[in-house]
Amino acid sequence: MNKQAKIISSHIVHNNIGEVRFLDYAIENMPTILSRNSAKKAIKNGELTLDGKVVESGRFVKQGQVIEYLKSEAATNRIFKLDLPVVFEDNHIAVINKLAGLSVSGNYFKTLQNALPYNLMPSTATDALQIFRPAHRLDNQTSGVVIVAKTQSALINLSKQFEKKTIKKTYAAVVIGKPESRGIIDFDIEGKKAVSEYELLTTVNSIKYNSISLLKLSPLTGRTHQLRIHLSKIGHPVLGDRLYTSPELLFKGKGLFLSAVSVRFMHPEKNKLVEFAIETPHKFNALLNREQKRYDSAFSDKL
Numbered sequence: 001m002n003k004q005a006k007i008i009s010s011h012i013v014h015n016n017i018g019e020v021r022f023l024d025y026a027i028e029n030m031p032t033i034l035s036r037n038s039a040k041k042a043i044k045n046g047e048l049t050l051d052g053k054v055v056e057s058g059r060f061v062k063q064g065q066v067i068e069y070l071k072s073e074a075a076t077n078r079i080f081k082l083d084l085p086v087v088f089e090d091n092h093i094a095v096i097n098k099l100a101g102l103s104v105s106g107n108y109f110k111t112l113q114n115a116l117p118y119n120l121m122p123s124t125a126t127d128a129l130q131i132f133r134p135a136h137r138l139d140n141q142t143s144g145v146v147i148v149a150k151t152q153s154a155l156i157n158l159s160k161q162f163e164k165k166t167i168k169k170t171y172a173a174v175v176i177g178k179p180e181s182r183g184i185i186d187f188d189i190e191g192k193k194a195v196s197e198y199e200l201l202t203t204v205n206s207i208k209y210n211s212i213s214l215l216k217l218s219p220l221t222g223r224t225h226q227l228r229i230h231l232s233k234i235g236h237p238v239l240g241d242r243l244y245t246s247p248e249l250l251f252k253g254k255g256l257f258l259s260a261v262s263v264r265f266m267h268p269e270k271n272k273l274v275e276f277a278i279e280t281p282h283k284f285n286a287l288l289n290r291e292q293k294r295y296d297s298a299f300s301d302k303l
Contacts (some may be wrong), residue, residue: 007131007153013065022050023057026067041107045220060299064130071131080114087145087276092154093122094132095276098256100143104134116148122151136162138215138227140230144171144260145276157268162222167265171227171278174257174287175236178203178211195220196230200266204288205295209249212239212291214284227258239287243268254283 042048116132135158149155232244256283262277
């Protein structure tokens with residue numbers, strides 16, 4: 001990392017931490033680090049330092065040491081000029097409606113994070129982030145609301161809320177078949193507890209699938225691909241899900257029919273409960289109407 005790098009965030013190692021390695025500690029305590037892979041890459045690239053030095057990921061950290069996350073000037077200036085629907089914005093946070101097919105972040109240019117400077121106003125707070133930070137992830141093919149932190153304090157606050165599982169996210173999905181009117185799916189994912197709840201909103205007839213349904217979903221835990229895996233496990237995979245649908249049932253239409261349609265959390269600065277919601281994507285209802293019309297037409301031709 002060159003001398004023109006900017007400090008994006010910093011952290012002082014806590015008291016009484018015991019024996020914890022640098023990589024593990026950074027993942028748990030640096031809110032700007034969103035995954036184990038991103039932490040490894042940051043350490044390898046010299047972007048994550050301990051007491052101002054580049055060290056190996058297995059180094060044990062000690063009380064009082066300073067961890068800093070750095071980004072070069074070139075990295076901070078990369079702006080992807082893509083218009084994004086801004087659901088809400090103030091000086092501390094923003095809520096963005098992410099497009100399907102757009103990754104939240106990653107080691108490439110066309111990401112939600114790189115598009116944020118093109119869509120949001122800089123924060124005037126004293127701890128304003130040089131780079132706006134999404135506070136959580138959303139699958140590439142999943143559309144919907146993403147919370148963005150514009151200040152360091154907001155990022156830390158939101159990270160703690162996610163850790164405590166007090167942030168409630170609601171999704172809409174079109175699935176194959178007709179599930180029960182409501183239910184709870186309790187099925188471990190990679191050995192970890194995973195629970196989701198769902199409510200059936202509507203069902204239409206379908207020539208290929210017999211029926212397809214629109215569901216309201218809430219993940220009570222936050223495992224990777226949780227909703228997609230859970231729905232597949234109960235025999236009602238999300239339409240267009242190439243990972244968790246058998247080949248003969250795969251819908252080869254317009255992407256994945258899963259969207260995060262609302263999020264509720266405590267505003268990190270105002271300390272009050274807020275909720276932001278978007279409409280169910282137009283393509284969901286358009287598909288339901290089209291499938292029912294095709295079924296009705298095919299059925300009427302046989303009379």
